[in-house]
Amino acid sequence: MSNPTSPTPTESQAVGGNINPTENRFTSWLSHVIADLGKNGIFIALVAVVVLFSITTNGILLRPQNISNLIVQNGYILVLAIGMVMVIIAGHIDLSVGSVAAFVGACSGVFAVHWGLPWWLSIVLSLLIGALVGVWQGFWIAFVGIPAFIVTLAGMLIFRGLALVVLQNQNIGSFPAEYRALGNGFLTNVFGEFELDPLTLAIGGLAIVLIVIQQLRTRSGRQKYGQEVEPVVWFVAKLVFVSVAIAFFAYALASYKGIPVTLIVLAALVLIYGITMNRTVFGRHVYAIGGNRHAAELSGIKTRRVDFWLFVNMGVLSALAGLIFTARLNLAGPKAGDGFELEAISAAFIGGAAVQGGVGTIGGAIIGGLIIGVLNNGMSIMGIGIEWQQAVKGLVLLLAVAFDVYNKRRSGGS
Amino acid sequence: MLSSPTISDRRRQTTRKTAIVTDNILEMRSITKTFPGVKALSDVTIEVARGEVHAICGENGAGKSTLMKVLSGVYPHGTYEGDIVFEGEPVAFRDISDSEAKGIVIIHQELALSPYLSIAENIFLNNEQKGALGLIDWNTTNLEARKLLERVGLRENPTTPIRQLGVGKQQLVEIAKALSKEVKLLILDEPTAALNDEDSDHLLGLILQLKEQGITSIIISHKLNEIKKIADSVTVIRDGKTIETMPRSAISEERIIKDMVGRDLEHRYPDHTPHIGEELLRVENWTAHHPQDASRVVVDDVSLTVRAGEIVGIAGLMGAGRTEFAMSLFGHSYGSRISGRVYLRGKEIRTRTVAEAIQNGIAYATEDRKTYGLNLIEDIKRNISAASLRKLEKWGLVHDNEEYKVADEFRRSMNIKAPNVLVKTGKLSGGNQQKVVLSKWIYADPEVLILDEPTRGIDVGAKYEIYTIINRLAAEGKGIIVISSELPELLGISDRVYALSEGRITGELPIEDATPEAVLTLMTMERPR
Numbered sequence: 001m002s003n004p005t006s007p008t009p010t011e012s013q014a015v016g017g018n019i020n021p022t023e024n025r026f027t028s029w030l031s032h033v034i035a036d037l038g039k040n041g042i043f044i045a046l047v048a049v050v051v052l053f054s055i056t057t058n059g060i061l062l063r064p065q066n067i068s069n070l071i072v073q074n075g076y077i078l079v080l081a082i083g084m085v086m087v088i089i090a091g092h093i094d095l096s097v098g099s100v101a102a103f104v105g106a107c108s109g110v111f112a113v114h115w116g117l118p119w120w121l122s123i124v125l126s127l128l129i130g131a132l133v134g135v136w137q138g139f140w141i142a143f144v145g146i147p148a149f150i151v152t153l154a155g156m157l158i159f160r161g162l163a164l165v166v167l168q169n170q171n172i173g174s175f176p177a178e179y180r181a182l183g184n185g186f187l188t189n190v191f192g193e194f195e196l197d198p199l200t201l202a203i204g205g206l207a208i209v210l211i212v213i214q215q216l217r218t219r220s221g222r223q224k225y226g227q228e229v230e231p232v233v234w235f236v237a238k239l240v241f242v243s244v245a246i247a248f249f250a251y252a253l254a255s256y257k258g259i260p261v262t263l264i265v266l267a268a269l270v271l272i273y274g275i276t277m278n279r280t281v282f283g284r285h286v287y288a289i290g291g292n293r294h295a296a297e298l299s300g301i302k303t304r305r306v307d308f309w310l311f312v313n314m315g316v317l318s319a320l321a322g323l324i325f326t327a328r329l330n331l332a333g334p335k336a337g338d339g340f341e342l343e344a345i346s347a348a349f350i351g352g353a354a355v356q357g358g359v360g361t362i363g364g365a366i367i368g369g370l371i372i373g374v375l376n377n378g379m380s381i382m383g384i385g386i387e388w389q390q391a392v393k394g395l396v397l398l399l400a401v402a403f404d405v406y407n408k409r410r411s412g413g414s
Numbered sequence: 415m416l417s418s419p420t421i422s423d424r425r426r427q428t429t430r431k432t433a434i435v436t437d438n439i440l441e442m443r444s445i446t447k448t449f450p451g452v453k454a455l456s457d458v459t460i461e462v463a464r465g466e467v468h469a470i471c472g473e474n475g476a477g478k479s480t481l482m483k484v485l486s487g488v489y490p491h492g493t494y495e496g497d498i499v500f501e502g503e504p505v506a507f508r509d510i511s512d513s514e515a516k517g518i519v520i521i522h523q524e525l526a527l528s529p530y531l532s533i534a535e536n537i538f539l540n541n542e543q544k545g546a547l548g549l550i551d552w553n554t555t556n557l558e559a560r561k562l563l564e565r566v567g568l569r570e571n572p573t574t575p576i577r578q579l580g581v582g583k584q585q586l587v588e589i590a591k592a593l594s595k596e597v598k599l600l601i602l603d604e605p606t607a608a609l610n611d612e613d614s615d616h617l618l619g620l621i622l623q624l625k626e627q628g629i630t631s632i633i634i635s636h637k638l639n640e641i642k643k644i645a646d647s648v649t650v651i652r653d654g655k656t657i658e659t660m661p662r663s664a665i666s667e668e669r670i671i672k673d674m675v676g677r678d679l680e681h682r683y684p685d686h687t688p689h690i691g692e693e694l695l696r697v698e699n700w701t702a703h704h705p706q707d708a709s710r711v712v713v714d715d716v717s718l719t720v721r722a723g724e725i726v727g728i729a730g731l732m733g734a735g736r737t738e739f740a741m742s743l744f745g746h747s748y749g750s751r752i753s754g755r756v757y758l759r760g761k762e763i764r765t766r767t768v769a770e771a772i773q774n775g776i777a778y779a780t781e782d783r784k785t786y787g788l789n790l791i792e793d794i795k796r797n798i799s800a801a802s803l804r805k806l807e808k809w810g811l812v813h814d815n816e817e818y819k820v821a822d823e824f825r826r827s828m829n830i831k832a833p834n835v836l837v838k839t840g841k842l843s844g845g846n847q848q849k850v851v852l853s854k855w856i857y858a859d860p861e862v863l864i865l866d867e868p869t870r871g872i873d874v875g876a877k878y879e880i881y882t883i884i885n886r887l888a889a890e891g892k893g894i895i896v897i898s899s900e901l902p903e904l905l906g907i908s909d910r911v912y913a914l915s916e917g918r919i920t921g922e923l924p925i926e927d928a929t930p931e932a933v934l935t936l937m938t939m940e941r942p943r
Binding site for chain 1: 747767772780785786789791799803804810812815818819822834
């Protein structure tokens with residue numbers, strides 16, 4: 001009774017009790033928003049990085065030409081990040097993607113330039129080679145049971161070496177124009193020349209409409225099944241934000257050269273793989289394997305088969321990244337793809353993938369890749385040397401994962 | 415102050431009294447140990463005389479291992495109630511190294527040896543023989559190791575890597591390691607569980623030999639004939655309580671068994687009126703070998719049947735091959751060189767992969783749900799659907815609203831305590847996790863469900879719920895196989911019981927004839943020699 005601190009909590013409890021009804025609704029709303037922000041922390045980080053570099057570069061970062069460059073310069077890393085995050089979710093890693101990209105780029109040079117094959121055939125053959133590389137690595141990992149780290153470390157050496165063999169110590173250049181479009185083509189002036197490209201604006205508008213429709217359908221579907229949905233205000237606010245961002249993006253592209261071909265490829269991949277990971281049985285199996293391999297096996301999931309196809313897929317995406325890179329430079333060289341694996345892995349982890357597997361999203365990996373891209377681009381514009389760029393990127397990776405680990409520990413996960 | 419002595423004063427008095435009255439090397443008095451929700455030990459008292467071999471008996475889960483963990487400091491002083499008096503002194507161990515410093519060494523059932531280090535290195539692990547400059551003196555290490563190996567009767571080169579030794583010899587290395595620490599009280603947890611007869615005999619002989627050298631042993635064992643052979647006294651523990659300690663003259667298998675099981679079976683199990691139909695599952699001549707050591711038979715020619723609506727119990731001691739049988743049957747998930755036939759409704763089925771087993775109507779809920787049963791970082795919904803995603807597929811996509819609905823129905827019908835099905839299973843209690851596992855398998859809609867330790871680590875209330883669910887499944891006409899270490903549970907819910915010992919079926923009893931004594935006799939029946 002004589003304890004002076006004891007009355008305070010009871011008092012505050014009483015106060016809380018009095019304004020309960022309104023307070024409660026607001027706090028539940030707030031807690032929902034906070035939980036959502038926590039889940040989308042990586043997205044907020046991207047916005048923060050963009051804002052930061054817009055200021056430090058006096059707005060150059062968000063100029064139409066630069067936005068277009070951001071996509072084209074990072075396209076191949078984003079392609080790799082998609083495959084990489086899937087591999088990481090399943091609890092593996094792939095160190096060979098840069099070498100495979102170089103190898104396939106070199107092969108495509110032989111097909112398109114030396115042999116003079118049609119551009120489309122060169123691309124199809126190159127993707128096939130990527131698939132074969134994936135079959136090779138997937139075989140060792142899934143069916144022989146050698147850790148992916150070792151197999152792909154070996155692959156890193158093997159395919160770098162093979163790239164040199166194919167190139168015979170020479171660069172291969174002067175690719176056909178259609179091939180080059182993969183890396184630096186634009187979908188533009190289809191309806192004639194305008195100040196703002198109408199096709200780009202139309203596609204931007206269509207994208208907004210589709211996203212809104214899809215979100216509304218998901219929401220109403222959940223309501224129909226009696227599931228809890230987020231507060232309507234927050235739902236609308238998010239949609240408005242996303243729509244404005246897309247509109248701004250489309251406007252920027254339209255006032256420059258239009259939609260880069262790389263972006264079209266990328267958008268298609270994000271859509272396909274996003275659905276694959278979220279909604280198909282295969283995608284679910286990947287998460288199940290990464291979360292608990294034993295439990296997945298004892299649930300009848302054919303873990304080896306899933307592992308195998310993941311690496312075949314990674315091989316194809318590595319090939320695609322190699323093609324985009326070669327097309328962009330108009331050159332298949334021995335140094336191509338150097339360090340790609342590290343950027344792709346960083347993108348996946350910055351994007352929220354867990355080191356132990358089981359956690360990660362395609363969207364997260366893309367945003368992680370964009371954060372790296374904005375860092376690269378922003379620091380380059382500021383005139384910061386490559387040495388400091390490296391150091392900063394390393395630090396960002398470390399902090400991103402540390403934040404993730406801290407978050408999990410605080411929320412008392414498994 | 416003068417009138418009320420301090421705690422240390424009181425301790426000193428007790429100590430003096432003890433030292434005078436008895437020659438016990440160890441006394442554990444009124445030990446009570448509670449885990450959240452479970453009282454593992456309740457007022458356990460045990461006295462071990464100097465220089466004797468003292469056996470501790472009890473069913474799986476009776477509290478033997480917990481008691482030994484309290485003694486060795488795995489559960490440090492302060493996390494339990496009661497006193498431990500060792501060599502006439504009250505002791506308060508903070509960790510294992512504390513108890514080892516006093517000369518108490520425990521050898522666990524799972525041996526704690528590093529497979530790629532040599533025998534000598536293992537013996538002196540964390541007790542390295544250092545020479546000048548604090549570097550390891552390999553000559554002394556190997557020489558001392560050789561002496562210790564002689565004492566335990568192991569003729570091996572001290573530099574041989576551990577992985578080249580069989581389990582029996584590894585056990586001896588563990589004892590040599592204990593001797594190197596100048597052990598006074600040696601605790602062996604199920605030392606012969608994994609040994610063949612020859613190795614067992616040698617080990618038991620060694621324990622008696624050590625006794626002559628003045629080393630006291632506590633041996634935890636299920637094998638009653640062994641206990642009869644070497645123990646000077648036996649303490650029986652049941653439900654976390656000491657039942658009695660009998661001197662050598664009073665030891666009999668019947669008395670031990672009676673002490674181990676004697677508890678009422680009333681009201682702990684829901685009423686169950688079996689409606690047993692025709693034969694559902696028949697397994698014939700099922701044999702499986704150890705996955706690494708293909709010469710060791712782990713499941714030996716097991717044949718059994720399960721009828722529709724029937725709950726069949728498999729009783730067996732630790733290491734009898736119960737889980738090994740179930741897992742080898744379920745998609746060959748365990749073992750090597752598996753042979754035998756499986757019939758469902760009289761038609762032979764293949765169960766070579768888990769997917770095949772599930773497809774053919776068999777489900778297996780593992781004894782270790784955290785390691786083998788659940789994806790703990792994923793939510794309830796996705797865990798329930800994990801084995802049956804194809805059912806939810808529509809135009810190549812998983813119908814996620816339907817999935818939510820299904821999971822939510824299970825959450826309600828199984829009474830999974832969570833606000834919604836988006837809660838990660840890692841955050842649920844053991845009982846609720848088990849309900850998620852059961853939901854997953856019920857949703858897969860099997861004909862036969864194998865439930866391995868369905869109530870392990872679950873509190874009493876949730877156990878009752880699980881039993882009710884099992885009864886409901888049987889009432890729906892499914893065949894249920896229950897594997898349980900808790901004999902009362904097995905007898906409480908089964909309609910028929912098989913006993914398994916050393917990988918063989920040693921008997922089959924309808925529930926009317928399955929008295930605890932009868933089943934335990936079958937469970938401890940050893941291979942005829």
